[in-house]
Amino acid sequence: MDTKYRSIIGGKVTNNKPFFLAILLALLITVQGFSQDLPGNNHPEVYFRFISDEGITKSRLKNISIDKIRGDTIWAYASVERFNELGIKAEVMPVPSKQIVPNMKSNIQLKYVKEWDFYPTYEAYEDLMQEFATTYPDLCKVQTIGTSVEGRDIIMAQISDDLEQTEPEAGFFYTSTMHGDETVGYILLLRLMDYLLSNYGADEEVTKLIDELDIWINPLANPDGTYASGNHTVFGATRFNANGVDLNRNFPDPKDGQHPDGNEWQPETIAFMEFGENHHLTLSANLHTGIEVVNYPWDIWSKRHADNDWWIYVSRQYADTAHLYSASDYMDEFNNGITNGYDWYSISGGRQDYMNYYHHCREFTLELSNTKLPPADELPLYWEWNHRSLLNYMEQCTAGIKGIVTDSLTGQPVRAKILIPDHDKDSSVVFSYLEFGAFYRPIYAGTYDITLKAGGYKEQTLEDITIENQQNIHFNIQLSRAEDYGIPETRGTVFIANPGNSGRLNITSSIHRLREVKVISLCGQLIGSYELEGKHATINLKTVNSGMYICNIHLANGAKVCRKFILAR
Numbered sequence: 001m002d003t004k005y006r007s008i009i010g011g012k013v014t015n016n017k018p019f020f021l022a023i024l025l026a027l028l029i030t031v032q033g034f035s036q037d038l039p040g041n042n043h044p045e046v047y048f049r050f051i052s053d054e055g056i057t058k059s060r061l062k063n064i065s066i067d068k069i070r071g072d073t074i075w076a077y078a079s080v081e082r083f084n085e086l087g088i089k090a091e092v093m094p095v096p097s098k099q100i101v102p103n104m105k106s107n108i109q110l111k112y113v114k115e116w117d118f119y120p121t122y123e124a125y126e127d128l129m130q131e132f133a134t135t136y137p138d139l140c141k142v143q144t145i146g147t148s149v150e151g152r153d154i155i156m157a158q159i160s161d162d163l164e165q166t167e168p169e170a171g172f173f174y175t176s177t178m179h180g181d182e183t184v185g186y187i188l189l190l191r192l193m194d195y196l197l198s199n200y201g202a203d204e205e206v207t208k209l210i211d212e213l214d215i216w217i218n219p220l221a222n223p224d225g226t227y228a229s230g231n232h233t234v235f236g237a238t239r240f241n242a243n244g245v246d247l248n249r250n251f252p253d254p255k256d257g258q259h260p261d262g263n264e265w266q267p268e269t270i271a272f273m274e275f276g277e278n279h280h281l282t283l284s285a286n287l288h289t290g291i292e293v294v295n296y297p298w299d300i301w302s303k304r305h306a307d308n309d310w311w312i313y314v315s316r317q318y319a320d321t322a323h324l325y326s327a328s329d330y331m332d333e334f335n336n337g338i339t340n341g342y343d344w345y346s347i348s349g350g351r352q353d354y355m356n357y358y359h360h361c362r363e364f365t366l367e368l369s370n371t372k373l374p375p376a377d378e379l380p381l382y383w384e385w386n387h388r389s390l391l392n393y394m395e396q397c398t399a400g401i402k403g404i405v406t407d408s409l410t411g412q413p414v415r416a417k418i419l420i421p422d423h424d425k426d427s428s429v430v431f432s433y434l435e436f437g438a439f440y441r442p443i444y445a446g447t448y449d450i451t452l453k454a455g456g457y458k459e460q461t462l463e464d465i466t467i468e469n470q471q472n473i474h475f476n477i478q479l480s481r482a483e484d485y486g487i488p489e490t491r492g493t494v495f496i497a498n499p500g501n502s503g504r505l506n507i508t509s510s511i512h513r514l515r516e517v518k519v520i521s522l523c524g525q526l527i528g529s530y531e532l533e534g535k536h537a538t539i540n541l542k543t544v545n546s547g548m549y550i551c552n553i554h555l556a557n558g559a560k561v562c563r564k565f566i567l568a569r
């Protein structure tokens with residue numbers, strides 16, 4: 001939405017309303033250790049609302065992070081400094097994470113947890129994630145995918161019957177609380193892990209999900225924000241990370257480029273970019289709070305996603321299922337609980353569009369409660385209202401058109417582009433993975449042609465494939481070589497590693513020697529061309545700006561290989 005804005009008057013942050021202070025003070029004096037955390041004091045960010053109108057320029061709004069829009073009222077966050085520079089007539093709102101004294105738990109044992117009506121301390125969260133892995137070693141592995149600005153771990157759990165990934169499985173991913181003060185999804189995802197792991201073998205739906213999918217769960221994407229007041233409490237949590245950056249505006253954007261918010265990629269952002277790059281994800285969702293709605297792509301473009309019908313279908317299914325089990329006024333805003341992202345308000349640098357556009361992974365945004373940080377005893381309600389919907393969405397990852405693509409002569413897996421002509425656009429295509437040649441294409445009920453394209457192979461089209469919603473169809477497809485196109489790329493050909501801080505890109509070819517490598521930016525600019533010998537090469541990209549790049553690699557056998565990598569420091 002191209003929102004226009006009014007009235008530039010001054011607005012300095014002082015304390016919040018005395019009335020509110022009095023209530024909270026009364027609440028706080030009973031709890032030791034909280035009395036220094038009065039709302040408005042020592043809080044690094046300001047939550048405010050104002051009326052949209054003509055007059056406020058877009059560049060001025062670049063310095064704030066819009067949280068939500070209802071009618072002509074805009075809620076937003078800014079650092080105290082940015083807010084004071086803003087000079088708009090705005091009403092400062094109570095700090096959302098300082099409305100209640102959260103029930104914190106520091107000593108948690110999985111087997112005694114039933115209701116999940118508490119918030120864990122940071123250390124308890126770390127221990128709990130490890131406890132899932134040690135309690136269910138055949139079904140759950142836990143790893144750290146990165147470290148936050150302040151050095152906290154960004155923890156990822158993998159749940160599958162095949163943790164070593166010896167067979168092809170579609171990748172599913174849930175992540176929550178990249179806005180640190182939006183805590184419902186954090187606890188819901190911990191509880192979802194418990195539900196999945198403890199019901200494996202006993203519950204048919206859960207067993208099917210764990211058997212068929214490679215499930216990734218990250219309950220807490222912005223630990224510095226959530227524990228901004230210290231590891232002992234989520235009271236005083238912040239939306240931004242420790243550098244004051246809104247992580248959900250910090251991703252490369254299909255329209256606004258690599259750094260749409262003007263900030264360097266944050267360590268948390270890089271962790272998720274590399275995770276997306278290194279895993280084959282088919283579906284994902286990003287959990288937030290502050291309003292109750294399912295928000296589907298695109299956030300940045302008014303044009304619709306190629307799979308708009310499918311998006312409406314799965315979003316409707318999420319909200320309608322929640323309605324069956326929830327209070328009558330739950331998730332009933334917008335189109336009865338769902339909205340296209342852009343129709344609500346446009347955001348740039350969001351994770352949803354990033355995952356859809358750059359990783360061909362279908363991701364939507366779930367806004368789970370109007371209260372950003374509700375009392376812990378309300379968390380079981382949100383579980384009751386949402387867990388069936390969360391499971392249904394995971395189940396969508398087992399539906400759709402699937403297949404294995406192999407070389408007709410050797411039987412080796414082939415990386416192919418799976419294209420639906422006259423349908424796919426804006427990166428909605430999917431690719432088969434080189435490890436197994438497997439692909440997964442979620443799609444709305446209908447009849448489609450499916451074209452497979454791979455370098456060195458004859459194009460093949462499967463015609464008039466009819467599929468229903470919730471159904472899956474599986475194909476084994478053998479592609480024949482087209483000799484005039486050179487030698488195809490097959491399994492185990494070339495590996496590249498993201499350069500990291502050193503700026504050195506390592507390329508290894510396991511079978512054939514490297515001949516030439518070209519590094520190209522996403523908009524097609526040649527960064528460098530390198531003549532190579534041998535099976536291993538290191539390219540120094542120290543002076544090249546951080547960004548996503550494409551690497552075109554020519555091998556001595558004539559094969560051409562294309563790889564994407566992230567240069568981040």
Ligand SMILES: [Zn+2]
Nearest residue numbers: 179182288289
């Ligand atoms: Zn949010």
